Amino acid sequence: MGIFALLEDDEKENVEFKTSLSEIGEILKTISAFSNKRGGTILVGVNNDRDVVGVDIGTNTLERLANNIRRETDPKIFPFIDYFEQDDKTVISIEVSESTSKPVFYRDKAYIRVGRTNQKLSSTEIRNLITTEHRVTSWDEQAVTEASFEDVDRNKLTDFLKLAVLKRNLDLDPKSPVEEALSRLDLLRDGKLTNAAILLFGKNPQKFVLQAFTQCGKFKGVDTVEFEDMHDFNGTIIDQRDDALRFAEKHIRRSARIEGSERVEEFEYPIESIREAITNAICHRDYRINSNVQLRIFDDRMEIWGCGPLPEPLTVEDLKKTHDSIRRNPLIAGALFKIGFIERWGTGTQRIINFCLEQGLPEPLFEIKSGSLVVTLRKYKYTESMKRELSLRQQNAMEYLIKNGKITNREYREINPEIKEDAALNDLKDLVDKGLISLKARGRYSYYVLC
Template identity: 50%
Template sequence: MTQGENQTAEFKSSLKLLNEIGETISGLANTSGGIILIGVSDEGKILGVDIGKKTMEDLANFLKENTDPKIYPEIKSLKIDDKKLIEISLKESDEKPVFFKAHAFQRVGKTNQRIYASKIRELAKQERVKLHWDEKICERANLEDVDEEKVKWFPEKARYERRLEINPNTSVREALERLELTRNGRVTNAALLLFGKNPQRFFLQAETRCGRFKGTKPLKPFIDMKVFGGSIIDQVDVAVDFVLRHISMAAWVSEGKVEREEKWEYPPDAIREAIVNAICHREYEQGSNVQVRIFDDRIEIWGCGLLPEPLTVEALNGRK
């Protein structure tokens, strides 16, 4: 407090200044983060503030309900010179711009300056470059939404197949941090897709629809149709099983041999790879799901999204 207000510190004399506090939250979130002390005058004099049973909860709810994306700062009470203060601290947001009541602000020195269309577009463009959808925090989720058993299973599997050294006894929080599936202690969209108890609670489109059609066109009546939810790891396994149930396998015993030989109508490894690619590389921000369509003469696997630059369809087809 001896340093006064600055780029990362703001004083507010009273909780009656809720809108000003909200504007500061937006400003700090869009700049470098910082703290707000409530119960301190602009000059740094300690005034104190009344803190009731629901004061902290009401303040947290006010900020959450009036910010977009929602901000969940750390709020705690302090006692200095026998006077109570409230400290709000937050880091620079991973998702910019952060709005308060439909307006966005940024810190310039010790003031909050409203930002307008050109700056908002600039922040949004920077954000698109910096963070992919799967890296972003899922604001409605927490560690309770992550399946502990799935997280414990993965390090052992990954260590065997990819030489990823994570102790199986590591806590869920630490394992997710090692896998870079949390940001500032919050779970990311990718964490929920991979290990969520119910990812579809947060992402309705995160499912795989499999169908076996009669003939060569996607027309009713179909022979079989299933929609698979759960984690994307589970979806790969059940989608592959669905395909294998609906394609043919030839089997024979060659002359002079004891063991039976088998050959699938389509190579199972190729089917799995195609399904994995569709599920893992799709654009989850879009509303459509992954589709696996089996016809009499072919299999189609659909996943919405664009090829990562600089790949093109022509290049993949060998024409460029």
Template identity: 55%
Template sequence: MSNALYTAISAFSNKNGGSIFVGINNNNQAVGISLGKNTLENLANNIQRNTDPSIFPTIKVVQEKGKNIIIIKIEENEEKPVFFRDKSFIRVGKTNQRLSSSEIRRMVPDGHSGVYWDEKICENALIEDIDIEKLKWFLKESNNERNRDLDPELPIKEVLNKLDLIKDNKLTNAAILLFGKDPQRFFRQAEVQCARFKGTNPIDFADRKVFSGNIIDQRDKATDFVKDHIKLETTIIGTERIDKWEYPIEAIREAITNCICHRDYKLNSNIQVRIFNDRIGIWGCGPLPDHLTIKEIEKPHNSHPRNPLIAKRFFDIKFIEHWGTGIERIIQSCLDAGLPKPLFEIKSGDFVVTLKKYKITDEILKELNRRQKKAIDYLLEKGSITNKEYRTINPEISRRTALNDLRKMVDKKLISLEGSGSSSYYILVY
């Protein structure tokens, strides 16, 4: 049977149920299907093997104009989502649409019970799995950074209770990720992969490392990896030495911290930090929360952490703030460093932050007219520009002149046209 059959079974199982007719063509004509001795039994077994959780449909054969038609009746499954080959689908009209990561999460019962993943009990985890020294370090840091009054010499269990990291007398997922001796024994996906590529494509590795252990150390190790692979420029002004990184370390650290804190730990994937000659990409695991869009996160917004326990403990040691300002700080750090506004995207279901280099040389500027130079300044500050915005900063020109100016900049490979029609805009080429 084709993949389309199993896709339809997943879709019907996830919503409302339905019947699938095998032996009827797209014109609703009976073409029939040949039946062997074990056809129906094999079909039922294949459906069970290719669905997760396994689906047990009702299967029967009817005759239509002397031809065999198989009818597979699917009931909406109580346990959702139902997957076929690690993908899940839902019926929309007459088509089967693949579910996004956020749609899948909404189907999971925990998403409706108010129980966050990091608050859940980590089965089989014991107090002995906690790194006492890391916990004591955390207590000292939180006392210093947030004026908390937690005694590092208290019994471990009492401390973890005060930090809300024990539930029903058992360790939570957050406890293991924050202070576990070996968190990957419980969560193999809780790692940060870092790579320095040769050139501008993710093909040839110059260096790569995988950082495991607790998520506090992961944040620092991943940041240090980036520092090892970007340039540090030093200038002397009078008696003062000034160091300037190729990219602002504050922005890199903030982006990595956000990914570790807000990633979807239910997904079987790793955070990735990708360093190229012209950019750094930091890939999270999972999209933005359902109520947020890319445009909204660039503005002041309330903080809605996916993992509130981890977020609270990161707040205790000033890794993050509660006020939803992380993205703003990343943007401002890049602009202050003379770099363009970072790019925020959803790629393959994951939230991605890209920091880019753009060095405007005197040679480039000499080739531009006054209007185009103003556009470069605008792009460095805002990240993109439309024809209308170009005319706003150059009010004396027509739409056609603006279009000609922008086209010449495209031809020089300074900018590229994105989108189409009324939604088109230009960005710097890096």
């Protein structure tokens, strides 16, 4: 159900309204309760009568909220946090998935959703919950009871099997009947199609998993204020991967160089890194969250947004080194391994890093934003966190550099009319000392470029 539709319904078991973030204690109880049941959505800025009262959002409001939730829950919960505008007022949505590690505690107490209330679990109920939840079936293994074999695209399944035979020497005839092939691929449960089967080979996967699409956007400048091109890609997750990669290739610059007698084309970001990041996002996202994978292309960077946090116990620091391959969607991951899209060694993120470094680009960033993993490929070392450390004049200069490629002392003064030549020189020297720009040439012909 969409966020706006939630406002039309009475508060029920999987929806809760809060007027403001000052009710953080009750919000955290609800997060514990949703995590221990079937998940749900909290709308902050809406009263119990479903009137939108709105909330004020500052620069780091959502980030602080996400950090607070992680700090106060055990095991740590990473809900999807976003905001939207309704009647010119801001509403925060907190989407909580059912936890695979129950019970979830808030301040040493565990809660569960009963009707429209959060009930504290007794010690006996906690023991029972642990006993009954010791083996939680992953989302992609669950059967789609309303789907039938008529919903499977035979041609896509055949193409998959042909590629799997080629890439991994899969012992399965591409001409096998649909039911036999899916059974051999472990994509059936009690004779029914699994979520993984629908996403991999469905004729219309979004009929059953509405949020299973990939959104791509090319924006003007360095923020999301204005976009040049935007497209939502539906179909199977294999199709979405290929479509998103083509979108990226369309909107990033390419150059050519001569190696020996051959002309070699090179994109401004390594295609291998983009492909790996998109594949990881689609493979490992939390499909229970009512959001979508996003590819955002800016003048200075490219961001690949997954849905949901890293599976525990992985951290963003682990992604920069050898780590275990922990799969949120084991059936999807197994299928993508069979056709050579991923490996099983937890090396994908290291390859993303290495391809960028080999091309002379800064190391990619791995961050949790609003409860989701974001991979950022950068042209330059300049980041949003660095931006906050600069003066407004220096920020103007960095934006000018991103758009124009270089800047002189004179141009620095033209975009900052109130400044004198010596002060401009000091500002530019400070940017050099911070490693953000470098000086080219000397004397009257000197200019600066981004690092």
